[in-house]
Structure formats: C-alpha cells, structure tokens
Amino acid sequence: MVIVLNGTQRREKQEYFDRLFSLRYQIFVKGRGWALPSVQGPLEIDQYDVDEAVYFFDLDENDEIRGSVRMTPTDRSSLLADYFPHLIENGSSPRSPLIYEATRYIVLPARTNPSGVRLGKARLINAVVEWCLGMKLSHLQAVVDTATLSSFVEMTHRTMPLGLSYPYGGGRGAPGGGECVAFRWPITHEVLNDVRVYGGLDRAQWTLPDPSNRGSIPTQPVLH
C-alpha cells in the first residue's frame, strides 16, 4: 500500500516521518557514506524536507516502510538546480512549476530478489506517476547515480537524459563517491503504462481505474 503525505504533516504523522528519516540515515549516510549536510542524530533530514515536499511511503502488511521517495516542486526546491546544474547540457531550466524532482529514492529489500525489487520499484513509481498525472505536471526529474540509470531506462525508454554524467564525492572508487546523471520523464499515460508493464502490476495495484481516467488524485489520502 502506498500512502502520500506532505511536509506539513510531519508533526501529525511523526511516527512515519521519524521512521523514514531513520531509514534514510541508515541507507544514505551509513550505507552509502554520503556526506550529507544536515544530519540530526540518527535522522537524515536536509533542506529539501520542506512543507511543500510530498512523500510517498510504500508500506507492507505490518506498516513497515519498504519503499519511499520524496518529491519537491522544482520552482522552490531543487537539488539539480542548487548543486548539479552542470548535469544539464541541453539548455533546459532545472526549475519549473510543472516539474517535480524525485530524491531520496528507496526500495527495499535491495538486491536480494530481482523480481521482488522490480515489483517494489513499479509499485512506488506507479503511484508517483499517477500522482503527477493528477497534478497535471509536465515532467518529473531526478539526479541518480549513473550505475542506476539503466534501471530507469528499463522501466521506460522515454527516460530522457539531460546531459552526461559527472563525478560526485570524489568520483568512483572514493567512499561515498560515484558519478551521477540527471534525467526527466514526461508525465504521460504512456510512461504510466510502461511502469505497469515493467512491474507486471495488475489492475488491483493501480490507483486510477484505467488510463483514460484523468481525475485528480488528492495529495494526502491512501492511494491504494
């Protein structure tokens, strides 16, 4: 089940957010060794965890987080614009009210079961794209480690790179380092369908009953 919460609900839904920030700390700070600027104890919280941020939580039957992604409106909060503008080589602006940015993308369990991970990715991203369609956005964008770009292209060949990859954190081989690349997805029903096919999602796992349903999706309630 995927639920969507926004940044203004951090106090109201503190239990979910504390678990998410703790998970992010374990994965990004301890696991990947990223030197993140704002670590509050064992919780990873940064300057993009703002009221306008929208959080997708994929919860299992025990209410445990098995996937998550944060979406921010790029006209106000954009990692790409602030830290990685050099990743854009096609002249596009990294900021637009019609573009949201996906960051802190997590799908568990990592690398233990390829088909389970694929389903987990699809379940989460399906909800994100449905939400973006409901918000009538033009694109979502992301900065990812180049080693993971293939998995997004595999989800949809409509994945459009914005430029070539560049080293971060000392480059490949350095602790916490690697190479990153920026891409955009157009927010269309074709992309949504690509994600569903990739994950083999059946209709019971969709939010929108069919691709022709263009009704808006509320930002807050349970998606499915």
Add this chain to the structure above:
Amino acid sequence: MAFEGDTYGQRTLDFVERLQQLTEYDEICQHIMKEMEWFGFSCVSSFSIPGPGENLKASIQLNNRPQEYTERYVEKNYVVHDPAVTELRKTIHPYSWSDIRKRRVLKKSEKLIMDEATEFGARDGFIIPIVTISGSAALFCPCGLEPDLSPRARAAVEIIGIYSHHALQRALVHKQREEAAHTPLTPREREIMQWVASGKTDDEIADILSVGTSTVTSHVENAKKKLDAFRRTYAVVQAIRSGEISL
C-alpha cells in the same frame, strides 16, 4: 544555471532522442554502429553473459565483429576467460581493455584472447556493464584500433551503451514475439521440449532419441526463440502455457 554541453554531450542527447523514435531492429543497429564510428569504434558487440549450459550466440543482441573472429570466439568459448568479460565480477562501472592491462598482469590465456582481438582490428575497447531485467549481467562493448577514450567520450559512450542495450532488447523481444506468433514448434522441437519439461538434460535427451547432443541443443535454442524465452525453465513454462506441450 544550466549550460550548453560540448559536442560529446550534444551528440549523445541527439543520439538518444533519435534512438527513442526507432522500433525496427536493423535501424537501431545501424544507428548505434554509425554513432560508435564517430568515437573511433569500428565494431560493437552487445550480449548477455550466458548462464551455465547456455549458448553465447543465443545471447547476442548485436555483433559486427569479423565473422571469423566471432566464430573462433564462440568455438573456443573465450567468453569464460576473456578478461574484458571476467572483469565484470569485480566492478559494475565501465572500463576499457587498456584499464584492465594497467590494473593487473594478464594470464597467458587472457593475453592470447586480447592479442587475437588486436589481429582482427580491435586494439582497445570499452565495456559498459548492464544489469538485465532477470538480474543477470550484460555488456555493451564497442572496440577499435584507436578509439576515443577521453573522460568525456567515456561518459558519452556509457549513456549510449545503456540506451542501446535496452533499445536492442526491446526490438528483439518485439521481433521474437512477432515471429513466435506465426511460428509454432516443429514436432521434433515439441518432443524435445517435452523431455526438457520432465527434467532431462540435453545429453540424456540425445541418448533417448539417438541423436547428437548438439542437435538437441539446437532444437532447444530454436524452441526458446519461438517461445520468447531466454532460459530453459521459462521456455518450458511458455510451452505449457501456449499448449505446445503438457505435463
């Protein structure tokens, strides 16, 4: 502020945009090979690493290396010892053949494989590792005499390799599905797949049918193609689903 990229960046973005519009396998191959030539890569290979008992030829998506070289490579099963391939066990990041030579001293058998590649016009190559949908490894490998392996060229070819692999895979799956829709299994293929479903190896089936193992393997490979399956077990599932065999 965003900035306009150099030729490497612009070419790569143009390449991807064009590739996204192509659906025909042959067109995609031509588009990839032409782009690789600009970087000084005269040949391109793209294939999934075959699993135990699987044939390399069946795993190839694209290959325009000289036929004589390819036949020798397959016949000698070089894929098991080729340092350009075995390096995949150590890294998920792209590397060149010359990087491997710098990292370690090659064994005699490894050096032989690389020397043979040079004899056939490929002195250096660039390997882009790709994890496939099934979780197995694939690689995209352009090679040539004096390819451009500058940092920007590497960054460009990495993106090109990732997109090319997936475009080829999509086109091949589409092609195989179309062919499979019109190509039922032959009686012999059906009979052999029935034995495969009962758990027999190619050797055992060859004994039962009094034919050569290579003949059995060939029938199994043909059946896999028709059933749109990369693995034997999945081919059995597909054959049962389509009513070609029963348990």
